[in-house]
Amino acid sequence: MTASPPPIPSGYLAKIAWHWRHNPKADLWIAWFSIPIAYNIMGICYFTLTHMMPPPTATKSQAEVVEFLTSFSDQIRVGFGVMMISLGFLVWANGLIGWLIMRMQVPYAKAWGLAYMVAMCGGSLTGAYMSGFTLSLAAMRPDRDPEYSQLLYDVTYLSFDGTMGFFLFGSLIWTVVILTDKSRIFPKWFGYTCIWNFTTEFLVSTAMITQDGPFAWDGTIAFYIDTVVYIFWQIIYAIVLFYAIRRVDVPMDGFRRARSGNVPQAQPEIGASLAPQAT
Amino acid sequence: MASKSPDSPLEMSEAEAARIERHDENPLDGIWIFIVGDLFIFGSYFVTYALWRHWYSEEFIASQQVLSQGFGIFNTLVLLASSWFVAAAIRAQRAGDYDAAGRLTLLTMGWGLTFVVSKLTEWVIKIREGYTFTSDMFFQFYYFMTGVHILHVLFGMLALLRLYVEVKDPVCRNNDTAESCAAFWHMVDLLWLVIFALMYLMR
């Protein structure tokens, strides 16, 4: 098991194969790669196919809603089909982040991590699944009674905004743990940027009151500024996670110990003391 | 702790060991990135406000008359004073006069509390008069901006509390953390200066 592995080959595919077989953090990297891939697929679907982003105006009359649903029917339904699949991979991102939180030097780190995971997974349930169901249902039968079409239309965009509680708590948990963490898995400044996300989630609430203007669900403040902040934050978060995985001192179980014999900076003797359960 | 092991080559006093265990070298570093970013996010809100104000200027002007400038002036002076006090607290901390620093921080928190109370009173008066979030576009902006700002004030109060704890704790106190906390509070102040101009004074 401690046989030293071959050196990293140069070919692109060969490199991936090497990491798959020998990288001690292979499971973490698999989870990390779900972030750029799944978020990009989702973002592209949201912006080009499903018309969730940027959202159409809330002031549409029933006839206009029907017209909207009729003209984009196929796009919406195919887009949400793709979304439904890529959504599952967000769990990986949440699991990875939750797990990294558990590695922090914070009181009750494990509970914080679990809380984060549960909060964020719940968010995808209402925000992405419910809105996907209702809009694709509405687009499936545009000949439905316009009153019900409008109902589904409202449910879609309001439940899409209705995730704010989940993400609010998710980023609040993140803020608190990063700012109290002593191990510096994540840089402190990133903890503050989580406050941006937290605050913008808070501000979406105006979309539930107004139908028109900057605070409606398609408004400058409630949608555009929030989304720009969110996407900016999302990019920072992927980068920060990348470095966090590099930095994190994984507990040395059998798997990682067997593999880290090859990685130059690993220290097997420390690893051994950290893994009493490995046999 | 390696320091507590008897064969450790380093002789460490009890206090030093405690310090290493508890002290986190400036847990608030990097706050500048947050502050500058926040300035720009608020800047985008301000520009949105200006656009809508330009498009619906009659309505905005009419509603603006309803706000009492007295409250605005009072709140501005309170926050300016709080900024002054917390800046003085930092000077005291740098000079090593921790008692004075603690007192000044407490006074700053008093100013902050005054601001919160006065802001809430103003809100209650306006709501009693029938001007709510849904009244018109101006009041949407008014409640939104002041609401976001008061959220920052509350976070700022937490920062001040951290500053106070910092000052009172002889083991962990350090100037960097204190400056970070104070910087957050100054940001709350300077955002209010612009909100005051946009909401109460603009014509």
Added chain:
Amino acid sequence: MNYLFKDRLALVWIGLTILTYVSWQLSAWRQQEIQVDLAVSMTVIVLAVIKARFVLRIFMEIGHASRWLHILSDVWVVGLPIALLVALTW
């Protein structure tokens, strides 16, 4: 409490208060005829930004932060009134 008077802090505070008073008077200047007045608006905004700049430089000591953030804060101070002017005349 003599720390309140160190480093010209009190002076800056008095200056800021005077600026607040001036901008208030400027706004209340023609209280009778309530109408849009771009000149007053911009003056008030510029005064507010000048105050903000004082807070940034003297109270907040943004000069202690890294150079980039320092420059960005100045960009904000100069850019905000310009952006607002553009928005108010769009």
Added chain:
Amino acid sequence: MSKSLQDILLGSVPVVGLIWIAAFLVFPGITPMSPQMTAADVASFYSDPDNATNVRYSMIVFNWFEIGMVPLYAAIAVLMQRMSHRSGPLSYVYLAATLSSACLFAAANCFWIVAAYRPDRAPEAMQLLSDLGWICFIVPTGFLIAQNLTVAFAVYLDKQVTPVFPTWVGHFNILAALAFVPAAFAATSLEGPLAWDGALSFDLRIWSFAIYNLVMFLVAWNARHRMLEEGEPA
């Protein structure tokens, strides 16, 4: 602890599975309602007393046992923690992913119950409720796919001398994940194999879910008992 009590967690799984199958046979879902039915058809389906009764009672049973597969998933998550990346995130991811499928099943259940509760509602409303039920039932496979792929990766990365699950379980999970893909597109068509009563969206999804749970139950049972024999702490 007595030996029979040790197996209570996993032992509950086949019981719940049988109850699910029984409820499923009672529910007219064994021949799913066609999405092409008009609103009037849907309304008359639910106002038929026989159908309404069947739907009500099977939905009550489903409601009782809708979360009943979770012990199996929890057991698999614990077994995943015995794989060679012991404390890695994959087992947490697996457990989190199971949450969503169960919740959406509950949502579908709720919509059907509401539809059968007052069948004299306006036909358009009946159709809306029925649609919502079906779409919540068929479409949300993303989390199932994530769940399967998580196990697959964990199994592939398990490089112990005697791995917890044999390698074919990894292949099997990938296969199951592929089988769930077409159901995600069930909303795209009202007829054909992709519609929610079609061969790809309905039959393939239901059967692969049933077979998946059966196989994973057997595999988990074996793995656990092998561990108990080897004297690992249970």
